[in-house]
Amino acid sequence: MPNGTIQRAYLVPGLPHLTANVPVESWETLRRGCRQAGDHVKAAKPDVIVVYSTQWISVLGHSFQTNPNPKGLHVDENWYEYGDLPFDLRVDAALGTRAAAIASSLGLATKTVNYHGFPLDTGTLVALRFLNPDNTIPVAVVSCNIYAGQEDSLTLGRAMRQAIEESDKRAVVVACTGLSGRFFTEEVDPRTDRFAHAEDDTWNRRILDLIAQGKNAAVLTLSAEYAQAAATDMGFKAFAWLMGTLGTPTTPGTVLAYGPVWGTGAAVVEYSVKRHA
Amino acid sequence: MANGTILAGFLAPHPPHLVYGENPDRNEPRSTGGWELLRWAYEKCREKIKAWKPDVILVHSPHWMTIVGHHFLRVPHLKGLSVDPIFPHIFRYNYEMNVDVELADACYEEARQTGLVAKKMTNPNFRVDYGTIVSLHMLNPDWDIPILGISANNSPYFYSTEIGQEQMVKLGQATVRAIAKTGRRAVLAASNTLSHLHYDREPELIEDMNKEVIFNNSQYQWDMRVLELMRKGNTEQLMTILPEFMEKTAAEVKSGGLTWMLSAMGFPHIPAQVHGYWTVIGTGNAVVEWDLTQGTV
Ligand SMILES: [Fe+2]
Numbered sequence: 001m002p003n004g005t006i007q008r009a010y011l012v013p014g015l016p017h018l019t020a021n022v023p024v025e026s027w028e029t030l031r032r033g034c035r036q037a038g039d040h041v042k043a044a045k046p047d048v049i050v051v052y053s054t055q056w057i058s059v060l061g062h063s064f065q066t067n068p069n070p071k072g073l074h075v076d077e078n079w080y081e082y083g084d085l086p087f088d089l090r091v092d093a094a095l096g097t098r099a100a101a102i103a104s105s106l107g108l109a110t111k112t113v114n115y116h117g118f119p120l121d122t123g124t125l126v127a128l129r130f131l132n133p134d135n136t137i138p139v140a141v142v143s144c145n146i147y148a149g150q151e152d153s154l155t156l157g158r159a160m161r162q163a164i165e166e167s168d169k170r171a172v173v174v175a176c177t178g179l180s181g182r183f184f185t186e187e188v189d190p191r192t193d194r195f196a197h198a199e200d201d202t203w204n205r206r207i208l209d210l211i212a213q214g215k216n217a218a219v220l221t222l223s224a225e226y227a228q229a230a231a232t233d234m235g236f237k238a239f240a241w242l243m244g245t246l247g248t249p250t251t252p253g254t255v256l257a258y259g260p261v262w263g264t265g266a267a268v269v270e271y272s273v274k275r276h277a
Numbered sequence: 278m279a280n281g282t283i284l285a286g287f288l289a290p291h292p293p294h295l296v297y298g299e300n301p302d303r304n305e306p307r308s309t310g311g312w313e314l315l316r317w318a319y320e321k322c323r324e325k326i327k328a329w330k331p332d333v334i335l336v337h338s339p340h341w342m343t344i345v346g347h348h349f350l351r352v353p354h355l356k357g358l359s360v361d362p363i364f365p366h367i368f369r370y371n372y373e374m375n376v377d378v379e380l381a382d383a384c385y386e387e388a389r390q391t392g393l394v395a396k397k398m399t400n401p402n403f404r405v406d407y408g409t410i411v412s413l414h415m416l417n418p419d420w421d422i423p424i425l426g427i428s429a430n431n432s433p434y435f436y437s438t439e440i441g442q443e444q445m446v447k448l449g450q451a452t453v454r455a456i457a458k459t460g461r462r463a464v465l466a467a468s469n470t471l472s473h474l475h476y477d478r479e480p481e482l483i484e485d486m487n488k489e490v491i492f493n494n495s496q497y498q499w500d501m502r503v504l505e506l507m508r509k510g511n512t513e514q515l516m517t518i519l520p521e522f523m524e525k526t527a528a529e530v531k532s533g534g535l536t537w538m539l540s541a542m543g544f545p546h547i548p549a550q551v552h553g554y555w556t557v558i559g560t561g562n563a564v565v566e567w568d569l570t571q572g573t574v
Contacts, residue, residue: 080399119360
């Protein structure tokens with residue numbers, strides 16, 4: 001009887017500002033939240049960290065990283081001055097392959113990618129720098145299909161849940177995503193970072209409040225309206241993916257940190273689920 | 278006084294399939310060919326560029342999408358392996374290029390002076406996007422001409438088509454001033470597909486031309502309408518219908534390259550030459566040339 005479990009689940013931001021050596025109050029708050037999440041992940045001793053990143057964009061269905069050891073150096077295409085992101089990951093290729101097969105059987109177009117030199121995305125690397133700083137835990141990485149809606153994203157999450165369950169592994173699942181998505185489009189002094197629109201902040205807080213009350217289903221219902229009002233990062237579908245992995249529980253999420261990054265909204269949220277996947 | 282000039286502009290679409298179909302040494306995957314009508318169209322452009330011996334090819338690419346302003350590559354030499362994040366199975370290309378950094382500086386200055394937000398990309402580890410690489414390879418596979426890569430600012434998507442296109446007009450004006458001041462003989466490339474609705478599943482044999490058809494007839498008709506205006510040199514009408522074209526066909530020209538290029542060329546009325554048109558996974562692609570040396574030589 002397979003007995004894989006999801007130990008914890010996270011929403012984390014993935015902008016390169018968080019790894020930059022620039023002292024900005026809200027970035028520091030978010031960094032602290034990410035480090036705290038990293039400590040909790042370490043304590044949970046998972047066999048694998050599964051990351052869905054809104055910055056790994058795919059258009060021909062959903063992609064799964066299956067190169068056992070992607071290595072290289074990544075430079076963000078917007079904020080290249082914030083430093084290089086070297087990487088040398090251990091990938092749980094079997095889990096990715098299985099999740100892709102299940103997702104495909106559920107009607108989604110899927111692809112596994114195993115290519116030397118394949119570009120990893122900033123979000124995945126920023127998230128893992130905090131959640132897996134010693135690179136000791138194997139990872140699985142899933143792309144964000146720009147055409148997928150909420151239903152497909154939930155299905156994609158369910159496929160991953162089933163793959164985890166079958167694998168008999170203890171997993172941490174991570175949705176790497178921003179909240180409101182309005183960037184400043186001019187150069188700004190990072191020390192004056194704030195929300196691009198005050199209403200975005202209001203919307204983000206409304207969503208985080210629901211999450212903190214365990215009203216995750218309500219967040220799903222509100223997602224389309226939230227996306228419209230606050231130009232959310234990829235329609236906030238990373239959250240739907242996360243709920244797919246967890247089965248949309250009534251578990252409250254703990255908001256470890258919240259603040260603006262270059263005008264957009266970012267939060268670190270933790271679900272201590274420890275349920276059988 | 279330097280007196281640079283634009284020799285020509287090319288609509289230079291960048292599906293990696295074109296490089297894949299050609300099987301150059303620089304690209305790792307092998308094919309049995311495919312998309313010849315587009316590849317042969319590019320061959321005509323290559324001949325002309327070889328004959329002109331321009332100082333620089335400038336390329337505006339939608340796959341280097343930037344949030345804060347318009348960016349210019351500003352590292353003298355860039356080298357690396359470019360694996361297409363969407364089509365890694367057909368495009369793993371070893372690139373090496375010389376960047377015209379003096380022109381990058383001039384473009385940057387002119388763009389700032391016209392009120393645009395501009396930035397110079399100076400990180401030597403930066404990975405050049407595949408749109409830039411594919412268009413440049415197809416125009417000049419020998420890579421013996423310096424280049425200048427320009428990012429696609431996301432204002433058409435972030436704000437509106439109108440605001441985005443206004444910015445591209447200004448960027449074009451800034452570009453032509455920078456070319457004039459630096460005395461360059463330049464070729465421009467707008468790295469854009471036309472109609473952009475596509476299939477999301479690929480045939481087993483990627484280059485199976487039996488599966489290569491336009492996504493739907495309305496897309497085709499829009500592409501032809503746009504190409505016909507280019508062929509007639511009816512640039513005003515072309516600019517008038519572009520926003521509707523972008524909306525109806527999800528046309529990639531929305532990212533600004535075509536508007537930037539036409540603006541830099543002063544919205545010319547010369548008939549453009551359509552060297553070839555075909556689909557790639559259902560999108561409409563045309564290789565089009567505006568030869569500004571006509572009548573001046
Ligand atoms: Fe493209």
